[in-house]
Each structure stands twice: as C-alpha cells, then as structure tokens.
Amino acid sequence: xxxxxxxxxxxxxxxxxxxxxxxxxxxxxxxxxxxxxxxxxxxxxxxxxxxxxxxxxxxxxxxxxxxxxxxxxxxxxxxxxxxxxxxxxxxxxxxxxxxxxxxxxxxxxxxxxxxxxxxxxxxxxxxxxxxxxxxxxxxxxxxxx
Numbered sequence: 001x002x003x004x005x006x007x008x009x010x011x012x013x014x015x016x017x018x019x020x021x022x023x024x025x026x027x028x029x030x031x032x033x034x035x036x037x038x039x040x041x042x043x044x045x046x047x048x049x050x051x052x053x054x055x056x057x058x059x060x061x062x063x064x065x066x067x068x069x070x071x072x073x074x075x076x077x078x079x080x081x082x083x084x085x086x087x088x089x090x091x092x093x094x095x096x097x098x099x100x101x102x103x104x105x106x107x108x109x110x111x112x113x114x115x116x117x118x119x120x121x122x123x124x125x126x127x128x129x130x131x132x133x134x135x136x137x138x139x140x141x142x143x144x145x
Contacts, residue, residue, distance in 0.1 A: 001044060005035035005051075022066055030055030082128050086141060087111070093120040093138070102126060102136060114139040 012028035034051040042050075085104055093100030093113050100120070102111040113120055114129045114137050126138035 001047060002035050002038035005031050005038055005047065009035060022063060026058040026063060027051075027055045029058045080131075082136065083130065085128050087126050087128060087136065087138065089120050089122050089124045089126060089138075092122050093126075095119075102138060104128065104136070109136045110134060111136045111138050113137075 009028050009031040012024040012031060016023065016025045016028065030051040030053075033054045034047040037047045037050050082104060087102035087104035087109070089100070089111070090103050090108060091099060091101040093102075093111050095112050095116050095118075098112075100111045100113070101108055103109075111126070112132075112135050118140070120126060120138070120140050125141045127141050128136050129139050130137040
C-alpha cells in the first residue's frame, strides 16, 4: 500500500509544480504521512484516516498563511480591478428587461443590478460588486441628501 501513497504523492507534487496554485500540495502532505504509516505496517484504515486528517489540517491552518506570502506578486486582471470602483449609469438598469449600461474608466459596460428587483435610473452612481461574463453587477450608492 505504501507504493500507492508514494505514487499519489508524486502525482500531487507534479500537479502542484505545473499549476503553482497552492492546491494539491496539502494533499501531498497527507499522502506522505499515509505512506509513512504504510511503511510502518499500519492498517489501511489508519493510512486513509491520516491522509484525510493531515490534508485537512494542512489545508485549514497553513493555506491562508501560504496564500498571503506566496501570491503577493499576483496582479489582478483588468476586470478584477474594477470590483469596488464606482461607475455612472448611462442606460437605466432593469434586470427583468435585461437592459442597462454603465461607464467606468471611460469605457461602457453592460450592467445588471446586484439586487434582482432593484431598478437603477440613468445618471445614478453605482458600485461594482461583481463581474459575470461581460456584465458588471452593480449596486446603487446611497445618495447623501
């Protein structure tokens, strides 16, 4: 059974090296512990339990720290950087009629309301909450009165 865990370990490490997504490395740690238990002639159920427990513990406790330090240089794409920005509604937004557009950074985008039943009038200031395909999902900014 130790061969199975070692093969799984190698496959997971190779996937991690290919993607650099900090995804499979946690499960590789679990496979390593399971392989050690197999080498020590531990029962199969203990190997599987160790794999699951160690993988989850590594995922829960070390992934947030690793993501903080290893993905520092990751730059947001052009569209990701729009989230949180404000835009001006240039065509009334009505989800039911599938219409609406906004201008942000001098570019016009199709827009839909974050709240399905909320219509937003032309000229309103909105905040970009999400991007779905080529549509910005927006929420009207409260006006000060």
